[in-house]
Amino acid sequence: MSTPQSYKSCASSQEEGVRILYACESGSRAWGFPSRDSDYDVRFLYVRPVEWYLSIFEKRDVIERPIDERLDLSGWDLRKALQLFRKSNPPLLEWLQSPIPYAENYSVAERIRALSPLTFSPKSCTYHYLNMAKGNYREYLQGDQVKIKKYFYVLRPILACEWIERFDSMPPMEFDRLVDALIPADSELYTIVQQLLARKKAGDELDLEPRLNPINDYLEERIGYFERTAVHLKSVEVDRDRELDELFRSALREVWG
Incomplete structure (x- = not known):
């Protein structure tokens, strides 16, 4: 049976041309009530090379891979993730505080966490x-x-x-x-x-x-x-678009040089 670490081969740079920024468990295992046969629900953030973003065409910004009956993978492109983050997207905020992280590469995830209290709605x-x-x-x-x-x-x-x-x-x-x-x-x-x-x-x-x-x-x-x-309840609407743009650009520089 596959393990959660299989995301490395399924969303690798060789297959998809991406770099994994962050990966974690998001399902019942992270919630703390897994059963003996619970799936592994792995969620991840990734970034593509700079040239991929320099296009007039909209492109698919998610990666999904059902590996087997026990391992499910789903990832968001960083640009998509930041667009959702500015709307206080709960699934993304949950992923970033998962008690079962599988990988955290580069500084992007921590920088998003640092902004989370300011954008939480x-x-x-x-x-x-x-x-x-x-x-x-x-x-x-x-x-x-x-x-x-x-x-x-x-x-x-x-x-x-x-x-x-x-x-x-x-x-x-x-x-x-x-x-x-x-x-x-x-x-x-x-x-x-x-x-x-x-x-x-x-x-x-x-x-x-x-x-x-x-x-x-x-x-x-x-x-x-x-x-x-x-x-x-309070609805937070803070304009941090310029800050998020710079976070995205600096992530590209950090990952790809």
Whole structure:
């Protein structure tokens, strides 16, 4: 079976003509609730030679490689990444703080991290997580029998909304950190979530089971709450285009000489 390090051969300079700037785990392994057969979801940033950008034509700015049933690779060109960064893109911000980095070459990733607090938009990030929670809740957690492992895919984004409201910063990727910071340890909800988490990590088959009413009640109340309050959150609109342009140009110089 392939390992996460396989991104080196799949997105290498020999095959794609790129240089990898940063690569990390982005899925359940980074969130802290992998099962025994969880995929490796590797995400990376890359840059192409200067000549590639000097064109009148729009070109594909992502690289995607399904290696096998356990390893999925997806990368963004640096220019695309910076365009999304200026809009406070949550997936990119998550990648840059992944607890499982696979590679960090050159200074670009750290320079983007340094700018992150200045461009972080509570409103846009909350809407991102809220819409994720609503979609997964509607799809998987309705009715008396639910896909029980999907609780994690609604709990995590709702807790991310809670983190943004409370701390006014980008939430951590790790599910345990969100739970410990935001759910009282002496509550029934905390106990049920910990039991479910232990089952998932142990490799239990978490498929259709009776709904867990304490979690559903919490999720429905929180979804309704953030639907009402997200509109009032701060929306950061800071003009840093010149700074990001210079970051992009200096990255090209650093990587290609």
